[in-house]
Amino acid sequence: MAEIKGRDLIAYRTARFFNDGDLVNLGIGMPTKCLDYLPEDVDVWIDTENGAIGLAGAPGEGEEIDYDVCDAAGSPSKLRPGACCFDSFTSFGYIRGGHVDITVLGAYEVDQEGNLANWMVPGKTAAGMGGAMDLVAGAKKVIVMTEHCDKKGNPKILKKCKLPLTAAHEVDVIVSELCVLERTEEGLVLKELAPGVTVEEVVSKTDAELIIPEKIGSMI
Secondary structure (H helix, E strand, C coil): CCCCCHHHHHHHHHHCCCCCCCEEEECCCHHHHHHHHCCCCCCCEEEECCCEEEECCCCCCCCCCCCCCECCCCCECCEEEEEEECCHHHHHHHHHCCCCCEEEECCCEEECCCCEECCCCCCCCCCCCCCHHHHHHHCCEEEEECCCECCCCCECEECCCCCCCCECCCCCEEECCCEEEEECCCCEEEEEECCCCCHHHHHHCCCCCEECCCCCEECC
């Protein structure tokens, strides 16, 4: 495999959590990159809370664009064979009913208690929390995709979130360009490292307390 790093590595590893037949919701931004790295032997159904199951990514060059078909960010998307569209009432009915297998979101902050802040920064205009609060509470598994530190080098994986929460105690897995962390009853466990990354580097760039097992896997 050619070298893969950064956001592409995050998307590649996150897509490896998907199982055949899963109903997966991909949040706005980085999570949509998972579509580029779906395993060939895994067939998943991509959901969008604005009312569709079976999104198949953006139309390619020369393909016809149907502007009535879009993802949660409003970007044009294709539909796979067997896809279906419906109203928001139906969409949030199955989301709140616990029928989404995995939801994948980005984060401003995430902490060792499984709290997530991904919708508002104080002092900046926000459209609202949107469907994220329903998805994080209703999905069977919640994965956060995030760069390990912000643009100023500050850790985004904290002991305690400081920004307004999207959900409390709901995050199961955190995937960054450095590592994979799993939330357990005992705390955040360092499960995997990116190639060339050391435990010491992860610890130095993480505010949260980490549990370091004797054996740590690789993200690739």
